[in-house]
Amino acid sequence: MRSILRLIGALLILLLVALLINTFRLTSHQLTNVPPATPIEVPDSAIQHLAGAIRIPTVSFTDYALTDTTQFDKFLTYVRATFPLVHRRLKHETFNQYGLLYEWQGKNPALKPILLMGHYDVVPVIQGTQRMWKRPPFDGLIEGGYLYGRGTLDDKMSVMGLLESVEYLLHTNFQPERTILLAFGQDEETLGKRGAQTIAAALKQRGVSVEYVLDEGGIIKTDGVSGLNKRVALIGITEKGYLSLEVTAIGKGGHSSMPPVQTSIGMVAEAVSKLEHNPFPARLDGGVDRLLDYVASEVSFGQRVALANRWLFGPLIEHQMSQTKSANASIRTTTAPTIFRAGAKDNVLPIDATATINFRLLPGDTVEGVIERVKQVIDNDSIQVNILGKGNDPSIVSDPGSPSFLKIHQTIKSVFPDVVVAPYVMLGATDSKYYSALTSSIYRFSPIPLNDAETQGIHGTNERIGVNDYQNMIRFYVALIKNSQQ
Structure with a gap:
């Protein structure tokens, strides 16, 4: 009996030793000593530009006959007027009239392009819920440090933020080594077949291969994730x-x-x-x-x-x-x-x-x-x-160890130094799924800090974005474009 007890005790000790060895062998995946992004002064006009975009109700419906396409015409006219350098210096084309593709030609054709994307259509405001909004969903009002309106989080912020970033870089005479592609869909909320699917198919037919794709997706979760009470920047590496x-x-x-x-x-x-x-x-x-x-x-x-x-x-x-x-x-x-x-x-x-x-x-x-x-x-x-x-089927799982992921990780740390960066599974679907033929590196991240309650505004009532948060979003995109040039 004693020998059995000794054996059990020895096994328990071996188990404990194995557990501790595995624990102490853990290494951090967090990048350290990342220099801060070069400070840029985001003009007050940026939030006003986003507010103007919110006032154009580009609502998409599953039944396309219900979609008011005049609002999409207004949006295209609005972005052309708001970002003159983008439309003067970048090649741009439309797909199915409202899908947008911009190409900023890089100096080094040997480098694969990067593709940054978003969508500017929004979901309807549910009938009868308008009275629940603190501010009307399509008035684009800025109050108390927030811009209210449908599309402030999903996903006009990405579209306008990327255009602001490129417009800023053009003003500074920045010329990318690597070609930058911007792709903006008009029907992501209704499966994206007229927009993203068509744009992706055209790029594939042209033989385009890209270094990585970045779409909307994960956020900076300010109230952490299960077991971790820190700000966590969640980068989607796959979607269900x-x-x-x-x-x-x-x-x-x-x-x-x-x-x-x-x-x-x-x-x-x-x-x-x-x-x-x-x-x-x-x-x-x-x-x-x-x-x-x-x-x-x-x-x-x-x-x-x-x-x-x-x-x-x-x-x-x-x-x-x-x-x-x-x-x-x-x-x-x-x-x-x-x-x-x-x-x-x-x-x-x-x-x-x-x-x-x-x-x-x-x-x-x-x-x-x-x-x-x-x-x-x-x-x-x-x-x-x-x-x-x-x-x-689910999308491929992109490698969080890839150079592209590390560039995104580095950029997050340079703008938001206090966050923990982590890959995760996107529970919803995005337009990025259509670009899988162009790259195996597809990531989904929106550089916006939100807690659990604030995420309820996505597709819900009182959707809003902090003015300072939107400015940091623009800083992130500027830094990402610069960091992706090698």
Whole structure:
């Protein structure tokens, strides 16, 4: 018995030693001694220019016939007048009338271009919510150090900020070594097929290959991420896939006074319940592992031990992350019932019932694999499962160790020296997915500090941006263009 206890004790000591060795071997991924970006004075006109853009309601609708294209014409006229040097010195062209592509020719054709992008269409303000806005959503009012309006965060800030940056650099007679491409879509909020997809296809046809792409995406999370109470600059290195399925049951219908044992509504409700109670398994290998690598050296010692030894503490980390919506969504393919259609009268049994269920696919999962698992979980041959639209697989996971990522990391540190930089999984979709044929280095980052509550303004009420934050955004883009010249 004593020998068994000694053996157990020895094994525990070996385990403890292994845990500590792994923990102390952790190295920080944070760049240090990064010189601050060259100070630039952003003129007051910059925020006024963005305010003017907000006053043009470039709302895009899934049904293109509902889109007021006169507002998009106004926007194009506005940017031409607002940024005269950009339109005089850069080659620019349009795609499907409103998609914009600018080319700032570099001096060294041997260097691949970089592509900086955004979109200037916005989502509608939900009917009846206008009264909930502190300031009207399309008035572009500046009060208390903030500019209010739809598009201040998603995503006119990027479009206008990039144009401001290039206009500034042109004023200083800066000439890039590397060609700079600016691509601005007009329909990102409705899948981006007229804008980004068309622009990307044209560049591919021309044989263009780029060093990296930077689109909207991660923010500077001022209230940190799980386990790290510091400002964290989150750079999206991948984005989840998208799939919507219709789950349909067909019954016999009839009078509600003589219902069958299970109605079509009951069958669909049961199917939805099964899917909700059998979520996709959590995984730490779909991109969130890179986030954990970057924050591991910045957390408390106990958390560091766990993150350095995920082979042992993986299930505990998964459980902890599953306690919040955003962290849970970053470690699994999510299941979200969004629409239910059935019945027309309270005393008539509907013949058919259909639920629409939306899935956001974690890298490593596929559209085909999700459909197969859904059928297995439902396990009812009377239920039809049909794909809605096409769906798309998750994007590639771009390398956070690439020179391009390091340039973005360096630039963030030069403008926001106190932040922790970390790669992460984008939960939503962006236009950047269309550019995967041009490069394997696609990153998603918006240099704006926001806390959890402030992010609710994206697509929500009281969307706003800090005046100082927008100025720093312009400083970031200026520094990034300069830093990307080698």
